[in-house]
Amino acid sequence: MATRVLVVDDAKFMRHLLKNILSEIGCEVVGEAADGNEACTKYEELSPDVVTMDIVMPNVSGIEALKKIRSMDSEAKVVMITAIDQREPLMEALKLGAVDYVVKPFEKERVEEALQRVAAG
Secondary structure, X not given: OXXXXXXXXXXXXXXXXXXXXXXXXOOEEEEEEOOHHHHHHHHHHHOOOEEEEEOOOOOOOHHHHHXXXXXXXXXXXXXXXXXXXXXXXXXXXXXXXXXXEEEOOOOHHHHHHHHHHHHHO
16 A cells, blocks of 8 residues: 655645655655645644655744644654755754655655655654
């Protein structure tokens, strides 16, 4: 069965790019969200296997959304999407329970590697 993924990024272009990569590697994109609030709502609604979560977003950041999702579901698997200069928030996200991260601009191979790592536990 395909890994069910919720894609969260405030940039529509990035969501589109990530959805294409995920589809190519055999994942099922079950939903998308443009900010942390929407991510939490969609997580409850869709119960995805994995969330790809941008760190920097308007309204509610990826870090805040990660905290909320992990408080709703301590087993939630969240892969952070980060720009190269976001080291400190990334370290915080990993401490809060993010399972992996992918740096923008991302490559198909790195996204696939992160999803495989998550699937393997």
